[in-house]
Amino acid sequence: MTDLQFWNDTRIHEALNLMSENITETSFSGISTDSRSVREGEVFVALIGGNFDGHDFVLSAVEQGAGGVVVSCSVNIEEGRIPVYHVEDTLEALGNLARYRRRELDITVVAITGSSGKTGTKDLTQAAIEPCYESHCTVGNQNNRIGVPLTLLSAPENTQVVVLEIGTSEPGEIEVLTQIAEPHIGVVTTVSESHTEKLGSLDGVMKEKMELFRGLSAGATALVGGDPQILSTKAKEVIKNTLVIGTGSHTDVSYRPSQIKMEESGCCNFSWRGERIALQVPGMHSVQNALMALAISDLLDVPVSTAAEGISSVRASEMRMEMMEMGGITLILDCYNANPQSVKSALDLLAVIKPGRPKIAFLGSMLELGSNSDQLHRRVLSQAMLLDVDLVVATGLFSLESSVEKTKKNTKSPRLVSVLDPQKAYEKVRDQIRGDEVLLLKASRGVNLEKLIPFFEADFGTKGTSVDGGES
Known part of the structure; x- marks a missing residue:
């Protein structure tokens, strides 16, 4: 992953603050954390995560051609086959290697x-x-x-x-x-x-x-x-x-x-x-x-x-305010992340974009908000109901907060449809969509709200294209 010949045994020892009397002439082609894609001569860092332990794949990395390994526990590698660097924490070691490289x-x-x-x-x-x-x-x-x-x-x-x-x-x-x-x-x-x-x-x-x-x-x-x-x-x-x-x-x-x-x-x-x-x-x-x-x-x-x-010259990144045309519908695809501030920004855009066309806000859960989640979903939904849009579709955690908004509804408010599951919500509002709307899809990454795109393709257009004409 770095320039050939940058990494060698001496530099690995220095970066990891390891002491050794047996520094070798060994050089490495880079640093890797993925045993599946490690390249010949790279040092494999065995990271430990919530659902994996890189130490389980050390031998696989060596068979793939790893020239050295960084580990925090004993591994079954024949002595002298390749350098084995023992550290207390492999994630910290990865950071130390990066800081060393950055300083060089x-x-x-x-x-x-x-x-x-x-x-x-x-x-x-x-x-x-x-x-x-x-x-x-x-x-x-x-x-x-x-x-x-x-x-x-x-x-x-x-x-x-x-x-x-x-x-x-x-x-x-x-x-x-x-x-x-x-x-x-x-x-x-x-x-x-x-x-x-x-x-x-x-x-x-x-x-x-x-x-x-x-x-x-x-x-x-x-x-x-x-x-x-x-x-x-x-x-x-x-x-x-x-x-x-x-x-x-x-x-x-x-x-x-x-x-x-x-x-x-x-x-x-x-x-x-x-x-x-x-x-x-x-x-x-x-x-x-x-x-x-x-x-x-x-x-x-x-x-x-x-x-x-x-x-x-910069265009929107995938699923970050990405605009797509589905027949006569303009989709604003903003499904990479969501928090109260970013949802409000997306809703504000929906309200003013392409004046004269019907507007639909299709909202999915904002994740990782902890004990404040209910309050924040309620607040954002209230903001949505004050905007100049025609329909608000509340799914996921938004759907759980919709009962309060329904009691406050007045003649100027958007229509509100509340369904927990996004796909079932689409099925419920499908007949209310004319085919000429501007429609916002907004949710956190973990919701995968973009999974609704094939339904829009099937019902309103055979192909999704970005506003600049390129296929999405």
Whole structure:
């Protein structure tokens, strides 16, 4: 996963802080954590997870060609066959290997976290800086204690800028990842009630996100989004000169946009330092993500025109505000994650996009909200019922909170259909769908709400296509 000849016995010992009197001339082709795809000469790190133990696959990795293994318990490998590195915790060892690699590379590290907008900001930042730098970025959802180290370990030798997405689901995770990544630029896009099952509350989320700034070294730069305003207040308690990026009056004026306009497609354009940026990712929240990417590119001395052109070329990622046409229906597919803030943003977009067409909000559960789940689902459903949409379909945990809304219903409220199972909900509302609606599918990843797409294809169109004409 890294450049040939970087890793050798000496460097593995140094990275893992292991003592040995028998350093060999052995070299390795990279680091791997997957016994199924380990390549010839790679060091296999035997991770332990909730449902697996990499030590069970050490012999398989060796048979696949692993040149060494990192383990935390005894393994049955013939002495002298390959180097075996014994550590107390293999997950910690993976992070130590990544930090060692990061320090050996002459790179600038940008670390982006936040309750929403991490991936969008990362994608836009990559597009903004690519013409000027050899960049290496997080792929997919590789933003945890396994994915962040693997991203650093896979950075090519000629990398100049690494853009990392930093996620968290429990206290202490961001602190560890910051210690591994040692960022030069730290970004918190926003905070809201997300992963509160383990983080406890909005205060717990805020505290966890601030660990990124607490871990920045002297001379590093901190950036936060302007919403909610308390985010900038808390950030400046940690780093006084934090840059606040957004459109509000409390944000840094030199980074504010002007002349923001939303087209009927839901995509916005705006002016920034003399350049016009035309976004291809819908939603007002995409303006915020773009502003953050512009600020990061400015810190990296990317010309404004170059950054603007790159940002204007970015299209929505799969299942993240992805727009698809099914016959006469426009689907807004936003099923990669969901928390109260991101659901509200998606609903706001639905209400204003493509005026004059009927609107349907098809909502699935927001997961990992802990004891606050009922209250938060009730709050978001109440917000949905105040919007200018025609039908709200409440499924999963939303369906359990719908009885209160039904009692409050008035003539201006959307119709509300409540069914626990999303597929059964579709079957119930199928005859109410005319075929010319704009329909939002929004839920957490674990709900797999995209499983409804084949039903839309069967009933309203033979093929799903994205709004730019490419097949989805």
